[in-house]
Amino acid sequence: MTIHKEGYKILFVLLCVLALANYAVRYFLPVNELAQQLALIASLIIYLLVLQFFRNPKVSVNVDQNLILAPADGKVVVIEDTEESEYFKSERKQISIFMSPLNVHVCRTPVGGLVKYFKYHAGKYLVAWHPKSSTENERTTLVVELANGVEILVRQIAGAVARRIKWYVAEDQKLMQGQEYGFIKFGSRLDVFLPVDAEINVNIGDVTKGGRTVIATLN
Known part of the structure; x- marks a missing residue:
């Protein structure tokens, strides 16, 4: 399983946005561990959902023009x-x-x-x-x-x-x-x-x- 080339830019930008969002939660809510954990879990779920969208499995084609x-x-x-x-x-x-x-x-x-x-x-x-x-x-x-x-x-x-x-x-x-x-x-x-x-x-x-x-x- 590989990632399609159309996903490279989107996945990189999304990773940066989610990383900044998690940093912001830790910065503004330094003592609220629950909020930090929820933000991290939500980020992982979002990223994995987008990642699976750009999956590009190998396909073996049986060629037959009929x-x-x-x-x-x-x-x-x-x-x-x-x-x-x-x-x-x-x-x-x-x-x-x-x-x-x-x-x-x-x-x-x-x-x-x-x-x-x-x-x-x-x-x-x-x-x-x-x-x-x-x-x-x-x-x-x-x-x-x-x-x-x-x-x-x-x-x-x-x-x-x-x-x-x-x-x-x-x-x-x-x-x-x-x-x-x-x-x-x-x-x-x-x-x-x-x-x-x-x-x-x-x-x-x-x-x-x-x-x-x-x-x-x-x-």
């Missing part, structure tokens, strides 16, 4: 046929995965291939399960083309708390299946748009593991 892998850890909250209006402009199957603050927040590519399209959109910060969050919130759209020409779209979506989307991809870049391509800080959602004939392998409420759970199969 399988669509979950782009992140989380829970399946949407499975539906919908009109994808940004890139495909046609009907697609959509699977949405909600990430709570307790999930690993590394975003992984569901398939391997060539990045045909990538775009960042500024936007609102509606709660991640809001129906309009996919089209109105801050988000990124990534389209990966497989070797057989099939294109898969995956979208990072910021939520009411998650307001820091990070990405490490660009158009014409080649990606491996399950490769890390981004990170969302403090909980949000990812949408995957598939061909209408794809076979869905998950149900609403299922828990997914990024780069490991098979969410669909291509026909």
